[in-house]
Amino acid sequence: MTYEDILYRVEDGVAVITLNRPDRLNAWRGEMGRDVKSAMRAASDDAAVRVIVFTGAGRGFCAGADMNTLQVIQGGNAAARSGAGGASDFDPNARADFRMANSWFPAVPKPIIGAINGACAGLGMVYALYTDIRFASDAAVFTTAFSKRGLIAEHGISWLLPRLIGFAAAADLLFSSRKVDAQEALALGLVTRVFPAAEFEAGVMAYAKMLANDVxxxxxxxxxxxxxxxxxxxxxxxxxxxxxxxxxxxxxxxxxxxxxxxxxxxxxxxxxx
Known part of the structure; x- marks a missing residue:
């Protein structure tokens, strides 16, 4: 299948889905949402795939919603927000909570590793938090961003974030929209491991292939x-x-x-x- 905003490959039992708008720090738009969901579907249906890695091309993981999309919404078209589609059909028996427009990663029947290679903000951070395990490059920077855009805690991040780092720390990151580097993200529990940027892809893939082949x-x-x-x-x-x-x-x-x-x-x- 041809994708517009992502790259997709399978290597030794691991499907790698890469957000591919590096000139925009992989800012999220409707086409990207549809591509990601289609690629997750392909990985779920492929018996050769046992683990999924979700990452970004270039210097960013995902810098949040594309500003052009936000301007369209400001003009009154809220339907343009994510482009992720409606309820997921990955597991029709999954809880309704995991079959909503942006909360369907838990219904994907294979582990998803979030490989946070760079800037991770706003909607990009929401999707990162829906992955099962998160690894970060030491070049990664995280921010919720919403309070600096006049927005709210979107798409379930007010449920996800306190479960990972506690209520007060979640309130801090949401209220302030301050930037968090990779080491602080590790200390908070946003990520499980930090790799040097030069070793990041190799480290993530080694872990993913271990899951794909040893368990x-x-x-x-x-x-x-x-x-x-x-x-x-x-x-x-x-x-x-x-x-x-x-x-x-x-x-x-x-x-x-x-x-x-x-x-x-x-x-x-x-x-x-």
Whole structure:
């Protein structure tokens, strides 16, 4: 498929989706939203893909909504905002919370690694927070940006951010729109790891390929669903859901292979079944 605003490739079980408007620091517009969703669909449907990396070309990850789009909205066309489309069909059984116009990353049945290579602002930060794991280049800079545009905490960031860094820290970043460098982002819990810029792509891909080749795709799929659902469940509900899932895991081919490769002291050959 031909994409207008992204690049897409598959390498050793890893699909890499790269926002590709480097001259605009990958500012988000409707075409980009449609491309990203289409590429996520392709990665989800491809049995050869086990992990997805989501990153940006050039100096930016995503500098937020394209200013031309914001000017259109200012003129009264709010429908132009994200271009991401309506409710996701990635998992029709997913919670309604994860089937809305901008909250569908959790319904993608494969892990999504946010590879934050540079500037990450506004809507770009929202999408980064919807990824499952975030790694940053030491050149990355984060800002919520909304308060400096006269906007609000958009697209669920007021739900996501406190869960990652706590209420007061989330309030600080939202209220002030101040810039946060990669090391502070690591200390806050916005990202899990920081790599030197020169080693960033190699470091991210090494981790992604480890997930793609060394662990069960079925486990990744089920654990992702359990983790996101648990954010809206009580402890008892989470335990009950996991107990209900247990029988399926014991009956799976990946469980049999998981035991066999350990006992036989050989590399695993998981199928995701």
């Amino acid at each position: 069960s795709p079925r486990s990744l799929r089920e654990m992702k669903r359990e983790l996101w659902n648990a954010q809206l469940e009580s402890l008892g509900e989470s335990i009950a859901a996991a107990d209900a899932d247990m029988a399926g895991s014991f009956a799976s081919e990946d469980f049999k292979e998981g035991v066999a490769h350990f006992l036989e002291k050989r590399p695993a050959k998981f199928t995701g079944k």
